[in-house]
Amino acid sequence: MANLVTRLKRVGLPRLIVHLSVLLIVILWLIPTLGILVTSIRDKDQITTSGWWTAFSSSTQTSAGRLGDPSSAKQDGANYVITGSVFEEGQGGTVRAFGVRVQDPAAFPAGEPADLGEGETLTIESDGSYVYTKTAPFEGSRGKRIYLTVATPPEFTLTNYQTVLQGEGIGQAFINSLTVTIPATIIPILIAAFAAYALSWMSFPGRALIIAMVVGLIVVPLQMSLIPLLRLYNEVGNFFGTSSKTYAGIWLAHTAFGMPLAIYLLRNYIAGLPKEIIESARVDGASDFEIFVKIVLPLSFPALASFAIFQFLWVWNDLLIAIVFLGTGRDQLVLTGSLNALLGSRGGNWEILTASAFVTIIVPLLVFFGLQRYLVRGLLAGSVKGG
Amino acid sequence: MISQIVSAVGVMIVGVFACALYYWLSDKILNLALPVRDGDVTQASRNLNRRAVVRPWLFLGPALLLLGIYLVYPVIATFILSFYDRSGQTFVGLSNYRWAFFDAGFRQSIFNNILWLAVVPAACTFFGLVIAVLTDRIWWGNIAKSIVFMPMAISFVGASVIWKFIYEYRGAADNQIGLLNAIVTSLGGDPQVWISMPFWNNFFLMVILIWIQTGFAMVILSAALRGIPEETIEAAVIDGANGWQIFWKIMVPQIWGTIAVVWTTITILVLKVFDIVLTMTNGQWDTMVLANLMFDWMFRGGGDSGRSAVIALVIMAAVTPIMVWNIRQANRDAGGH
Known part of the structure; x- marks a missing residue:
């Protein structure tokens, strides 16, 4: 491999171009996810006024304000002076520029005395304190109108997460997703492993046919199953006088839909185990059940792990089966379903959508980065099922 | 709880x-x-x-x-x-099929599905191959691969939210908070409502699936590239081939089988694409695809199982050649054992 690389390097593209193109690709692939991550921790008002890519620099806003009343002026020699701060109590930021006419709100830079004419001079420091002097007494009853360009420092908050987890039902949906996913990941493994063992190490008539059927069923679209199963579930629900939308129903559905791929992946692996081990166990008088439990199952751990990750990601990320086989009540709505509902009801509230989306994708991402090795191995083992 | x-x-x-x-x-x-x-x-x-x-x-x-x-x-x-009426009680012969043949919505969905099939598998395979070749040559290639592979773990719904934010539109007077419109306006263009732009909006939805699936293509093709015997490349180098020629004439022909597997896997995925369309547009603005049309008819006006079944069968028919090919391939492998 290393040799191949050096040879390619000798004849291939200049290295710098390769580095730059890969860097570009990585940035392109990363930016969309980064966008919602950054947005989800931004202040809700800042999200709507500026792009998330500006979140780390200060955001500038133009606002209007008033200086102090003429009555607060003090006499200082020949001049009359008003002092104070343009910011109200609790407000903060950095003044970049100011102006006295709405047409030109950033006429003067902060920190430098501005000559306003008629003997008036106004200096606004960047921290908001100002000195307003006039060579004659101030007139009128109200303070002078001013316009400010204020830069507010980047502000990050976890409020959005608090809102979605409690107020928008995402916390409950998270639990619901776990309730669906964990049994729907573990149960198929056991069933598929037994079947895979039978299809690899036991001989019986019809074996080749069943293997062919399993391979064929891998690609059967889910859409083919939906209508008859929906009817079947309704009939079963009516028969027992219960709802047709139950967790047990979706566990079985996910178990069955994951079954062809599970059997296929596990059979490929189990059939490749060394023949000698299994035959010597048989000679020693072990039954097939014992061979499976004591020898095959422990040896197949990598394949079982690969499939478990697939199934976990697939079930966690599934939307179609969840909206068909589960109800839309809070006690049954999973994360993908909630996110889909929020897209309808909170279409413009990006602080809610991004935080919810991030809660939805964080678990698969952790699984992905933690167990990537097994995922890749599973992919390479042959086939993959798509949503 | x-x-x-x-x-x-x-x-x-x-x-x-x-x-x-x-x-x-x-x-x-x-x-x-x-x-x-x-x-x-x-x-x-x-x-x-x-x-x-x-x-x-x-x-x-x-x-x-x-x-x-x-x-x-x-x-x-x-x-x-598929031969019965909307409630599945009365036999209606081919009338559901006749409906599908003349229905504008159905034809729109077929057209869009073909568009998806023409673009997404090709784009994923192409980008996957290019990224696999490029990342194999640099020391931080594995990190880059991880990042390209990462969207595979993200749900289609999550990815839709991520991209909807990129396509977000604000009036021309406002600050654009969607990345795409911000780029367009900073280049002097007018902001656009990307996802309601008939015909082109299909491509904006496809980008999401390409973003997700390129990592899959990359991982599989990268492994296949590593399996290429070194001698073939050495021989080409000795004969004076340049990098471009080695890639197209030596490497690609040796991994045709893998390319076909990647292509067909993504093709099957594309035929079933549902979540992305549901969450982005719900089929509005001419973006309807078969899986969503089928879902619509399952529940629309109390549900029409006949028409819905016909649409499902069309998806099934499109998958069938790949299914047959897979079964034959598996049988051949089993025979060689």
Whole structure:
């Protein structure tokens, strides 16, 4: 491999171009996810006024304000002076520029005395304190109108997460997703492993046919199953006088839909185990059940792990089966379903959508980065099922 | 909330335990029913043979039952339902098929699906191959691969939110908070409502699937590239081939089989694409695809199982050639054992 690389390097593209193109690709692939991550921790008002890519620099806003009343002026020699701060109590930021006419709100830079004419001079420091002097007494009853360009420092908050987890039902949906996913990941493994063992190490008539059927069923679209199963579930629900939308129903559905791929992946692996081990166990008088439990199952751990990750990601990320086989009540709505509902009801509230989306994708991402090795191995083992 | 977790864990333990118990118990019962420790040697050997006949079916039983109920039976039932009316009670012959043939919405969906099929598998395979070749040559290639591979873990719904934010539109007077419109306006263009732009919006939805699936193509193709024998490349180098020629004339032809696998896998995925369209547009602005149309008819106005079944069968028909090819391939592999 290393040799191949050096040879390619000798004849291939200049290295710098390769580095730059890969860097570009990585940035392109990363930016969309980064966008919602950054947005989800931004202040809700800042999200709507500026792009998330500006979140780390200060955001500038133009606002209007008033200086102090003429009555607060003090006499200082020949001049009359008003002092104070343009910011109200609790407000903060950095003044970049100011102006006295709405047409030109950033006429003067902060920190430098501005000559306003008629003997008036106004200096606004960047921290908001100002000195307003006039060579004659101030007139009128109200303070002078001013316009400010204020830069507010980047502000990050976890409020959005608090809102979605409690107020928008995402916390409950998270639990619901776990309730669906964990049994729907573990149960198929056991069933598929037994079947895979039978299809690899036991001989019986019809074996080749069943293997062919399993391979064929891998690609059967889910859409083919939906209508008859929906009817079947309704009939079963009516028969027992219960709802047709139950967790047990979706566990079985996910178990069955994951079954062809599970059997296929596990059979490929189990059939490749060394023949000698299994035959010597048989000679020693072990039954097939014992061979499976004591020898095959422990040896197949990598394949079982690969499939478990697939199934976990697939079930966690599934939307179609969840909206068909589960109800839309809070006690049954999973994360993908909630996110889909929020897209309808909170279409413009990006602080809610991004935080919810991030809660939805964080678990698969952790699984992905933690167990990537097994995922890749599973992919390479042959086939993959798509949503 | 806590009680739900407890019950989920409980059910999981009970379920797994029940599964294990089934296999253990059925094995025990089989052994008791057909004993081999009797004095009668012929009876014992007959029982041993009978055990060998029954046991595979005990192991396969639960799996076959699930496959039968959830996949085999529904395929047949859907086929039959396609000849019945909306409630599945009255036989209507080919009228659902006739409806599909003349329905504008159906044709729109077919057209869009073909568009998706033409673009997404090709784009994923192309980008996957290019990224695989490029990342194999640099020291931080594995990090880059991880990042490109990462969207595979993200749900289609999550990815839709991510990209909807990129396509977000604000009026021309406002600050654009969607990345795409911000780029367009900073280049002097006018902001656009990308996802309601007929025809082109299909491509904006496709980008999402390409973003997700390129990592898959990259991983598989990268492994195939590493499997190429070094001698073939060495020989090409000696003969004075340049990098471009080595890539197209030496490397690509040797991984055609893998390219085909990647292409067909993504093709199947594209035929079933549902979540992205549902969450981005719900089929509005001419973005409807077959899976969404089928879902629509399943529930629209109380549901029309006949028309819905016809649409499902169209997806099934499109998948069938790949299915047949896979089965033949698997049989050939099994034969070579």
